[in-house]
Structure formats: structure tokens, C-alpha cells
Amino acid sequence: MPEVIIVPDQETAGNLVAGAILDLLGRKSDAVLGLATGSTPLPAYRTLASRAAADGLDLSRVRGFALDEYVGLPEGHPQSYKSVIRTEVTVPLNLTPSLVHVPSGDPETIQTAGDDFEQAITDAGGIDLQLLGIGTVGHIGFNEPGSSLSSLTRVKTLTMQTRRDNARFFGSLDEVPTQAITQGLGTILRSRHLVLMAFGEGKAGAIAGAVEGPVSAALPASVIQLHQRATVIVDEDAASRLAHTEYYRYAWANKPSWQSI
Numbered sequence: 001m002p003e004v005i006i007v008p009d010q011e012t013a014g015n016l017v018a019g020a021i022l023d024l025l026g027r028k029s030d031a032v033l034g035l036a037t038g039s040t041p042l043p044a045y046r047t048l049a050s051r052a053a054a055d056g057l058d059l060s061r062v063r064g065f066a067l068d069e070y071v072g073l074p075e076g077h078p079q080s081y082k083s084v085i086r087t088e089v090t091v092p093l094n095l096t097p098s099l100v101h102v103p104s105g106d107p108e109t110i111q112t113a114g115d116d117f118e119q120a121i122t123d124a125g126g127i128d129l130q131l132l133g134i135g136t137v138g139h140i141g142f143n144e145p146g147s148s149l150s151s152l153t154r155v156k157t158l159t160m161q162t163r164r165d166n167a168r169f170f171g172s173l174d175e176v177p178t179q180a181i182t183q184g185l186g187t188i189l190r191s192r193h194l195v196l197m198a199f200g201e202g203k204a205g206a207i208a209g210a211v212e213g214p215v216s217a218a219l220p221a222s223v224i225q226l227h228q229r230a231t232v233i234v235d236e237d238a239a240s241r242l243a244h245t246e247y248y249r250y251a252w253a254n255k256p257s258w259q260s261i
């Protein structure tokens with residue numbers, strides 16, 4: 001069962017996540033971070049950037065692996081996750097660009113890109129902390145409903161719902177690619193700590209299914225229930241369909257001070 005932390009707002013979530021990452025980097029300055037895109041992790045990245053700058057921290061040894069990438073967007077497309085990770089993460093955190101990896105969505109090499117990415121993660125010694133958002137369909141990464149619970153990095157066809165959800169980042173629905181390459185659910189499970197964030201009413205159903213529903217490929221995020229160390233940070237709206245909020249609040253209020261998230 002994941003730990004569920006209900007917070008009043010995104011800023012509080014961002015502070016908690018940034019704190020967990022800074023704790024990790026205090027123990028391991030070349031830690032391997034699993035990087036999510038989308039709007040959800042942005043408060044965490046912003047807080048991390050400002051705290052690192054304020055404390056004069058050198059993050060140049062941090063290594064990063066993005067969760068996913070669209071297939072077929074031209075090099076340099078502003079909505080490619082390679083571009084988004086550079087703009088939202090690598091540059092503001094002053095990471096070393098060569099240490100930040102995004103799966104390649106180049107159609108020319110797509111057949112081997114998944115295996116290459118898995119090998120790169122293995123070579124780095126695995127991911128220490130994996131940030132996750134969740135889609136309204138219950139995906140993590142781009143593991144759409146029906147994804148194998150043990151899948152590794154590979155190409156998935158996006159659901160129409162995911163394409164509609166992401167159309168806000170593009171000019172129109174037609175411009176949202178049909179396929180993506182994504183870390184698999186098995187890849188995600190290999191990370192040493194999962195931190196999933198969700199905000200807003202639109203995520204409430206997916207969060208309830210992921211945390212309290214049956215573990216099922218029909219709701220891929222439910223696979224986090226199989227992980228030994230998964231933390232779910234949600235605002236009140238995203239928590240609104242959870243059954244056991246009283247217990248989650250009680251457990252968080254009584255958490256021993258020596259335990260980090």
C-alpha cells in the first residue's frame with residue numbers, strides 16, 4: 001500500500017517532493033532521478049531549483065531519466081519531452097545535459113530505442129527516486145490501460161482520451177502524436193522510491209483506483225501497490241474519492257520525525 005499524503009495545495013506538495021530529493025542528494029550527490037513531464041511535477045521542479053540556488057548546491061553530478069517521449073515529433077519540437085525536460089528541469093536545476101536521458105522517439109531507431117533506454121538505466125545503477133504524474137485514464141508514464149504490469153520501455157499507442165488531455169500543449173488534437181515510447185510498468189517498479197503526485201478533481205477517480213482499487217492492467221497506476229516504497233501526494237480534490245482519508249491523515253500526522261517521505 002502506498003503512503004498517501006493529503007496536502008492543501010500544489011506548493012506544499014512541491015516543497016515535500018523537493019525536500020525528499022534534497023535529502024536523497026545529501027546522501028548521494030550523483031543520485032539517479034526519474035523525471036516526469038506534464039504540469040503536475042512543475043511545482044516540485046520550481047521549488048527544487050530555488051532551494052538549490054538559495055543553498056548554493058551543485059547538482060552537476062545528478063543523473064536523470066525521463067519517463068517517456070512522443071514518437072515522431074521533429075527534433076527541437078517545443079512539446080517533445082526532450083525539449084520540455086531541458087526547459088523545465090535541466091536548465092533551471094543546472095544539471096549536466098549529457099547526464100539527462102530521454103527515450104528517443106525517432107522513428108528511424110524506434111525498434112531498438114526501448115532496449116537502449118533500459119540498458120542506460122541499468123548502466124546507471126537504476127533509478128533512486130522516480131517522479132510520477134497520473135493520467136485521467138490511470139496511466140503512469142504513457143502506460144495506457146491494458147499495459148502489461150511487467151512491461152519494459154517500449155512504444156505504446158495513446159488513447160484518444162490521453163491525446164485529448166494533452167491537446168492543450170499543442171495547437172490542436174490532430175497535432176498530438178498517436179504513439180509514444182515509455183518506461184514500462186516493470187521499469188517503474190524497479191525504481192527504489194516512487195513519488196506520485198496528483199492535483200485536481202479530474203484525477204480523483206484515477207487516484208482512488210490506483211491507491212484503493214484492485215491491482216489491474218485496466219488501471220495501470222494501480223501497479224504502485226506492488227512497490228515497497230511508494231508515496232502518493234494529492235491535494236484535497238484529487239483525494240476526494242478515496243475511502244480511507246481519515247487513516248491517511250492520521251498516519252501522516254503521527255509519522256515519526258526520523259522518517260522522510
Ligand code: PGA
Binds near residue numbers: 037041134
Ligand atoms: P499532467 O499529466 O501532469 O499534465 O496532468 C499527467 C500524466 O498524464 O501522466
